[in-house]
Amino acid sequence: MAEILTQREIDDLIAQMDAEAAGGGQGQGATGAAPVRRDREALGEKRVRVYDFRRPDKFSKDQLRTLSMIHDNFARLLTGYFSATFRTMVAVNIASVDDLTYEEFTRGVSNPSVMGVFSLAPLKGNAIINIDPGIAFPMIDRMFGGPGQGLDKSRPLTEIESTVMERLTGGFLQTLTEAWINIAKLTPRLEGLESNPMFAQIVAPSEIVIIVTLDCRIGENRGQMAICLPYILIEPILPKLSAHNWFSATQREATPEILSRLQGRLEEARVPLSVRLGDTHLTVRDLLGLENGDVIVLDQHLNERLLAFIGNKPKFWVEPGRLGSRLAVRLTGLVEQKEDDDE
Numbered sequence: 001m002a003e004i005l006t007q008r009e010i011d012d013l014i015a016q017m018d019a020e021a022a023g024g025g026q027g028q029g030a031t032g033a034a035p036v037r038r039d040r041e042a043l044g045e046k047r048v049r050v051y052d053f054r055r056p057d058k059f060s061k062d063q064l065r066t067l068s069m070i071h072d073n074f075a076r077l078l079t080g081y082f083s084a085t086f087r088t089m090v091a092v093n094i095a096s097v098d099d100l101t102y103e104e105f106t107r108g109v110s111n112p113s114v115m116g117v118f119s120l121a122p123l124k125g126n127a128i129i130n131i132d133p134g135i136a137f138p139m140i141d142r143m144f145g146g147p148g149q150g151l152d153k154s155r156p157l158t159e160i161e162s163t164v165m166e167r168l169t170g171g172f173l174q175t176l177t178e179a180w181i182n183i184a185k186l187t188p189r190l191e192g193l194e195s196n197p198m199f200a201q202i203v204a205p206s207e208i209v210i211i212v213t214l215d216c217r218i219g220e221n222r223g224q225m226a227i228c229l230p231y232i233l234i235e236p237i238l239p240k241l242s243a244h245n246w247f248s249a250t251q252r253e254a255t256p257e258i259l260s261r262l263q264g265r266l267e268e269a270r271v272p273l274s275v276r277l278g279d280t281h282l283t284v285r286d287l288l289g290l291e292n293g294d295v296i297v298l299d300q301h302l303n304e305r306l307l308a309f310i311g312n313k314p315k316f317w318v319e320p321g322r323l324g325s326r327l328a329v330r331l332t333g334l335v336e337q338k339e340d341d342d343e
Helices: 007-023 029-045 061-086 102-107 133-143 159-179 231-240 243-250 256-268 284-288
Strands: 090-101 114-121 126-131 187-194 208-218 221-230 273-276 306-310 313-323 326-334
Touching: 061 090, 061 133, 061 159, 061 208, 090 102, 102 208, 102 221, 114 159, 126 133, 126 159, 133 159, 133 208, 133 221, 159 187, 208 231, 221 231, 306 326
Parallel strands: none
Antiparallel strands: 090 208, 114 126, 114 187, 126 221, 208 221, 273 306, 306 313, 313 326
């Protein structure tokens, strides 16, 4: 029976043949085998990166970073919009920006849910905003004048609730437009609301999409919102999604359109105004002994002007009076502000 060589013996024979071929003799065999052996070791140590052809990397790290900066600014704008709309404490923060397949996105959406399908002209195609029912129903409750309570069990929206959510989503999309203004001028349009993610197939399941996840707190309720932007939708503006273009655009002067929009938002902002009728000092014994009909004497004379405050800062001198059946004050002048007044 022929002798079977071991693997070590085979490797030694191959190394010897390579050395003889490279050195041409015994004198050069030792020196010639070293580079051959080093090359072989280098090839063996070469790392191989796994690449999934079913899910190609279509977004660079720079583009994902720019998308994160855009929607971080969007979260701040959305906080202001929700605070003015719901008249309660609101906090919106960006949680993550990921590229997934559309099938992976829909698998993570609850059923029923609140999904708004919208377009972004002049871009071709549709995108989705998904709102967690845990904060969608508190939003609706606040819009109806309630305290912002949610539901114990999720359900689809009624027709009236859908109308309210369409109005809220319209403001949401307008804020999204402002966040993207430095990259592209987009005109959003809500195409409809869906409660079942299976009925919102805007692209093929294997298509790559960008998912922007936002953590949202409205009063005591917490939940998440997610924006789904398909690759085929934002492909025409991908070259603009770079940090260089973003910072260059943000350093440009504000256009009259932006200034007009900011002025409109400032004019709609509500500020508290109060009038101080006077001051007095009471002991705890006097305070505990107060009864109906007691008179508290203030340090303010009847004919003296009163101070009107904006927040906690004195702004106007006023005179008290009536307007019809209501108490009122008439402005008589501005309070001079000191340069070192930091209040």
